[in-house]
Amino acid sequence: MLGKFTENDFLVLRGPLESGRQSPKSLGSIFIICIFCQAVLLLIIFHFSEYSNFPMKDIVNQIHLFISIILGIISLLYAVPFIYKKSQKIQYLISILVSQNLFGVSLLWGALLLLGEDNTIISTKSTTLLSITYLILTIGLLIFIVTCVRFYNLIKKGHYQKGSKTESVRSKFESKTYMLPVIIGTVGIVCFMQCLSRNFEIGFMDLFYVVAPIIFFYVMLFVLPEQLVILYCKYRFDSFNFDPNGRHLYPPRNEKIHDLDNKG
Numbered sequence: 001m002l003g004k005f006t007e008n009d010f011l012v013l014r015g016p017l018e019s020g021r022q023s024p025k026s027l028g029s030i031f032i033i034c035i036f037c038q039a040v041l042l043l044i045i046f047h048f049s050e051y052s053n054f055p056m057k058d059i060v061n062q063i064h065l066f067i068s069i070i071l072g073i074i075s076l077l078y079a080v081p082f083i084y085k086k087s088q089k090i091q092y093l094i095s096i097l098v099s100q101n102l103f104g105v106s107l108l109w110g111a112l113l114l115l116g117e118d119n120t121i122i123s124t125k126s127t128t129l130l131s132i133t134y135l136i137l138t139i140g141l142l143i144f145i146v147t148c149v150r151f152y153n154l155i156k157k158g159h160y161q162k163g164s165k166t167e168s169v170r171s172k173f174e175s176k177t178y179m180l181p182v183i184i185g186t187v188g189i190v191c192f193m194q195c196l197s198r199n200f201e202i203g204f205m206d207l208f209y210v211v212a213p214i215i216f217f218y219v220m221l222f223v224l225p226e227q228l229v230i231l232y233c234k235y236r237f238d239s240f241n242f243d244p245n246g247r248h249l250y251p252p253r254n255e256k257i258h259d260l261d262n263k264g
Contacts, residue, residue, distance in 0.1 A: 001152070002232060007253055009155055010233045011162035013226065014240060017249050022230075024084045024246035027095050031075040034098050038068055038106065045110045054116035054129055064109060071098050085246045089234045096227045104220035107213035108136070115210050136214060144221045151225045162252075 016022040042065065049057050075098055078084045084091045116129055154160060233240040239252040 002155070002229070005155060007237050007239060008161050009158065010160055010229070010237070011239075011252060012160040013230050013233060014249070014252075016230075017240060017242075022092070022095070023249075024088050024091060024242055025081070027091055028079040028081065028084055030095070031079040031098065034102055035072050035075055038072060038098075038102050041102065041106050041110065042068060045106065045113060048110055048113035048117065052113040052116040054113055057113065057116070060109065064105070068101060068106070071101055081246070085244060088241050088246070089231070092231055092234055096224075096231065099227075100220055100224065104217045108217040111210045111213035136217070140218060140221050143218055144224060147222050148225045151229065155229075 020026055045064070046061065049061055054060075071094070074094055078087070078091045078094055112129070112133060115132070230240065237253075238250045240249075242249050
């Protein structure tokens, strides 16, 4: 579906790469930090799990632990310059998986376990817990779909072409297109909190510790389409990749042609 677009339609997405925030070296450093953060989060999750009545928690814990360990090992490998310099595309794919697992899935799972603790729920309410989980995931799926459609329309209308719009005009336009995903997320959070208040004895701080990770989960789903499109561009265009040393971003094709014309 994106194949009909040209390199110029995606050039604005090079911003994080041009700034160096998502350079191979930066991602390698971030991987090390994420490994420690994930380890701490896993300890917290297993602590919550001991006191939680969430259905099938042991199975989910095992699956989540296995995936987190695999991602941790791969992250450690791709934090090594010798490896990531030869495979920048795979490194970026891993960065997507690591960020989604750490800030999305792990936080959500911890919140669900906390929601199922003995002091906030009666064991007979496991059906309610599953219903809330399905509600959260359904809202997340809607946010992802709406964001994908929004992102595709922006690309189609040329709002990610370099120089097609001033930065202020593009920012103003995008702020309006955020409204639908934000509305869906807000309505979902309100419905979720109403469900909690009706079915659980839960204090304000506990409610905060439950709702905040869910918001993070939705935010990660909101940014996922852009991450996937950048990954697509890294496979399709050289201008989204760095040189073999991992220091300099390759210029867009039209800039290469312009440089050749100047030399000629």
